[in-house]
Amino acid sequence: MAISGERLETACIDIIDACQLKCPTCVRGVRVMQNSSAKMSLEKFCAVLDKAKSEGYRRIGLYSWTEPFLNRALQDYVLEVKKRDLPCEISTTLSLRRINNLEATLLANPDLIYVSISGWDQATYQINHVGGNLSYVLANLERAVSIVRSRGLTTTFQLKFIKFDYNTSHEEPLRSHAAGLGINYEVIAGVGHPDTPPDTPFHARSFTDDFIREQMAAAPEASPETCGKTCGLMFDYISIDCHGDVYICCAFPNQPSLRIGSYLDLSAQEILLRRWTHSFCKVCTMPRREATDVDKRRIRRAVASTFSPLASLSQLHNRISSFSVGSRGVDSLERLSPDIAMLTG
Numbered sequence: 001m002a003i004s005g006e007r008l009e010t011a012c013i014d015i016i017d018a019c020q021l022k023c024p025t026c027v028r029g030v031r032v033m034q035n036s037s038a039k040m041s042l043e044k045f046c047a048v049l050d051k052a053k054s055e056g057y058r059r060i061g062l063y064s065w066t067e068p069f070l071n072r073a074l075q076d077y078v079l080e081v082k083k084r085d086l087p088c089e090i091s092t093t094l095s096l097r098r099i100n101n102l103e104a105t106l107l108a109n110p111d112l113i114y115v116s117i118s119g120w121d122q123a124t125y126q127i128n129h130v131g132g133n134l135s136y137v138l139a140n141l142e143r144a145v146s147i148v149r150s151r152g153l154t155t156t157f158q159l160k161f162i163k164f165d166y167n168t169s170h171e172e173p174l175r176s177h178a179a180g181l182g183i184n185y186e187v188i189a190g191v192g193h194p195d196t197p198p199d200t201p202f203h204a205r206s207f208t209d210d211f212i213r214e215q216m217a218a219a220p221e222a223s224p225e226t227c228g229k230t231c232g233l234m235f236d237y238i239s240i241d242c243h244g245d246v247y248i249c250c251a252f253p254n255q256p257s258l259r260i261g262s263y264l265d266l267s268a269q270e271i272l273l274r275r276w277t278h279s280f281c282k283v284c285t286m287p288r289r290e291a292t293d294v295d296k297r298r299i300r301r302a303v304a305s306t307f308s309p310l311a312s313l314s315q316l317h318n319r320i321s322s323f324s325v326g327s328r329g330v331d332s333l334e335r336l337s338p339d340i341a342m343l344t345g
């Protein structure tokens with residue numbers, strides 16, 4: 001049950017394990033995350049949805065590190081989300097020659113479809129969207145908008161222009177195109193740069209499991225969390241792959257070292273605690289926010305429910321130094337000590 005005032009945002013669920021493009025700025029694009037034929041069964045998806053809804057997630061995003069339209073049964077997944085009265089979002093490039101289930105998916109009435117794009121001509125588009133075909137994107141988008149209009153559907157489209165230094169002149173033509181189609185338009189700053197040499201530190205290619213483990217091994221004891229900060233991606237969002245496994249967050253690749261555990265087998269509290277104490281967050285420089293009272297209550301409840309035999313946090317605090325659970329997720333209880341001091345002090 002959610003804590004009063006708790007406001008969870010999106011549960012991002014990948015229902016397959018592949019993307020056809022090779023964007024050099026993306027861990028999937030450079031195949032640090034390899035494509036596979038794995039797919040989440042509809043049965044497991046329904047169980048994940050039921051749990052996400054019970055935990056208070058306000059919407060479902062059918063995306064994270066994949067192209068959702070590669071799942072030829074995408075419409076069935078959208079229908080299950082809508083049956084549960086949850087908003088459903090899809091993020092796609094539409095860079096596919098044929099999307100046989102485009103109309104069926106739209107008829108399932110997803111609420112919002114993001115279409116990412118990085119150029120108004122093929123030469124520019126393919127600098128970042130490597131392997132993509134702009135004519136497919138534009139044709140699919142026009143067809144999708146037309147289906148929604150002609151069928152009286154309520155799906156909203158948002159064309160998302162990923163802006164880099166080399167494509168700034170394409171911002172306005174794409175804005176005009178979106179306006180002509182009567183759809184929303186958004187400009188977002190590209191993360192990284194497609195021309196960055198692969199051997200540059202923190203290039204998408206560098207995010208191997210070994211690299212992440214090295215970073216974690218060098219993590220300092222203190223973290224922003226120790227100083228009363230929290231990460232919105234950790235507290236308000238959840239990222240689940242097509243096997244039903246939770247990973248640290250949607251900003252970093254699904255590598256074994258960042259796997260939190262099976263979503264269906266762990267309580268919301270244990271998932272939060274495993275994420276909150278994860279060593280990788282100690283070296284992560286993503287912006288944090290001040291911890292709210294609700295954030296603190298969520299952590300207190302997570303600690304209390306995960307270590308229920310201990311009557312109070314002060315007892316837990318006293319006993320922590322002699323207690324360790326190895327690598328089972330809460331990888332070092334000693335690390336909890338300063339964080340708990342922050343919450344109780």
Ligand code: SF4
Nearest residue numbers: 019021023026029065
């Ligand atoms: S389309 Fe998205 S998931 Fe696919 S390679 Fe590009 S950024 Fe990555």
Ligand code: SF4
Nearest residue numbers: 231234249281284286
């Ligand atoms: S790795 Fe960074 S962005 Fe991800 S949950 Fe941890 S602090 Fe947040």
